Amino acid sequence: MEMTEDLIRNVIQQVLTQMGNGSGPRNGSGSKPSGVDGVYPTADAAVQAAEAAFGHYRKRPLACRRKATDCIRAICSEQAEELGRMEMDETRIGRLDHKIAKLRDAIPRVPGVEYLRTENWSGDDGLTLTDYAPFGVIGAITPVTHSLPTLAGNAINMLAAGNTVVVNAHPSGARVASEGVRRFNRAIRKAIGIDDLITIIETPTLESAAALFDHKAVRLLVVTGGPAVARAALASKRRAVVAGPGNPPVVVDATADLENAAKSIIAGASFDNNLLCIGEKQVFAVSDIFDRLMEAVGRNGGFRLNAAQIDTLTKKAFTLGDDKQHHVNKDFVGLDAAVLARHAGAEAPKGTEIVFGETGSDHLYVEHEQMMPFIPFVRVPDVNRAIDLARSSEHGYGHTAILHSRDTQVMARMGRVMDCTIFVVNGPSTAGIGLGGEGVLSFSIAGPTGEGVTTPLTFCRQRRTAVVGTMRFL
Numbered sequence: 001m002e003m004t005e006d007l008i009r010n011v012i013q014q015v016l017t018q019m020g021n022g023s024g025p026r027n028g029s030g031s032k033p034s035g036v037d038g039v040y041p042t043a044d045a046a047v048q049a050a051e052a053a054f055g056h057y058r059k060r061p062l063a064c065r066r067k068a069t070d071c072i073r074a075i076c077s078e079q080a081e082e083l084g085r086m087e088m089d090e091t092r093i094g095r096l097d098h099k100i101a102k103l104r105d106a107i108p109r110v111p112g113v114e115y116l117r118t119e120n121w122s123g124d125d126g127l128t129l130t131d132y133a134p135f136g137v138i139g140a141i142t143p144v145t146h147s148l149p150t151l152a153g154n155a156i157n158m159l160a161a162g163n164t165v166v167v168n169a170h171p172s173g174a175r176v177a178s179e180g181v182r183r184f185n186r187a188i189r190k191a192i193g194i195d196d197l198i199t200i201i202e203t204p205t206l207e208s209a210a211a212l213f214d215h216k217a218v219r220l221l222v223v224t225g226g227p228a229v230a231r232a233a234l235a236s237k238r239r240a241v242v243a244g245p246g247n248p249p250v251v252v253d254a255t256a257d258l259e260n261a262a263k264s265i266i267a268g269a270s271f272d273n274n275l276l277c278i279g280e281k282q283v284f285a286v287s288d289i290f291d292r293l294m295e296a297v298g299r300n301g302g303f304r305l306n307a308a309q310i311d312t313l314t315k316k317a318f319t320l321g322d323d324k325q326h327h328v329n330k331d332f333v334g335l336d337a338a339v340l341a342r343h344a345g346a347e348a349p350k351g352t353e354i355v356f357g358e359t360g361s362d363h364l365y366v367e368h369e370q371m372m373p374f375i376p377f378v379r380v381p382d383v384n385r386a387i388d389l390a391r392s393s394e395h396g397y398g399h400t401a402i403l404h405s406r407d408t409q410v411m412a413r414m415g416r417v418m419d420c421t422i423f424v425v426n427g428p429s430t431a432g433i434g435l436g437g438e439g440v441l442s443f444s445i446a447g448p449t450g451e452g453v454t455t456p457l458t459f460c461r462q463r464r465t466a467v468v469g470t471m472r473f474l
């Protein structure tokens, strides 16, 4: 039955294409605002198209949702090289090999329809079911640090849950985001005959983001980004899932496996040149093992800067604003470790993954979410002091913290004190999103609003059905 419907839709689409309507069959009444393959000029047009698409999608079985999300997974993994390069060329931050890995290796692990479930109670009074139903149209704001991966991961979760989505990408990653949306839509249309399950505003601005925030047809906002947009979403009247900023500290105590700690810190902090919100940003290590840890980092791909070199780098990597506050110099975000070394006046050997060095606990690189592969290491007298400094450097975001220790008391204390959405023990930060650790993957970690690592269930409404006095077959 479903195959027949799909076949008919595909035939209609082919006929329309041959008649010159290259953008395929249209949802709704035919008075659709101009947009091709999901890319629209305004927020209103993009929302209207996604709303019409939801009208069709909601009538379809789970098998269609699975096909739609499989299209996104397949495009990301099969076209990772081309799309990753596109993202690198446009955003000019991070590392090409990791941009490709995010699409090829990470996106296929984002959970889909299989994650949905129905809960039930069966007893003398009958059967009650709790189903997870879609909201409708979701408005998504995505960051420049992972423009297409965030969009693709959000779309898999949201479409699996039965929603459609309108995206306002970061202006500096908007071209690759639009290209992804075009490719996803073409494939989904071919697979299930519906257009516009994912729409995007072609030229995003703060105004278009605000229009999406306020649009009456948007049932839920999902915002992934830094402090300003997180604040705006939390202040919005619309219900919002907010994946905000972090500044993940690492604590290393005297019981830690130092070789594993050094390798893990490097793996997490070097990933995409430390653009990940979960990436290791500063390390507090106890003095007993501090020098041995520094030596292990140097042996495993870290290039150590001396105090004068760190000073030189810091003066360039932070600027003093009119507000008399220091701000991260955006031109330094996501630069290669070797380039940072050169800015510091040093030449890093080939194969350098991060640059690092010893700083005080009040250093700018400790206080700011710098998103660069320079990692400050702070020497502390004991682990309790390390945990306290880790907590203050995280600024109460409650995002991510990392510990290297074999002491379960320390694990428990740091877990409690940090109270973070993600707490990784004895591994790289990426283990917290299922890469080298257990659990599902997402690029949107919703700390401030409490949903945690987002999944299809994050984007569902619970609906209860009580069938009274029957349906118990015992």
Ligand code: NAD
Pocket: 141, 142, 143, 144, 145, 168, 169, 170, 171, 205, 206, 209, 210, 224, 225, 226, 227, 228, 229, 232, 242, 243, 244, 245, 246, 276, 277, 369, 443, 444, 445, 446, 447
């Ligand atoms: P950003 O805050 O500059 O931009 C994020 C998005 O918000 C963009 O689409 C931007 O156009 C939009 N935006 C910015 N200010 C806005 C405002 N006032 N109103 C409406 N829209 C606004 O962040 P970025 O540089 O793209 O990404 C890096 C930041 O995002 C870091 O702080 C990082 O920690 C955070 N991040 C968090 C997660 C998470 O899952 N929690 C994931 C990725 C990135």
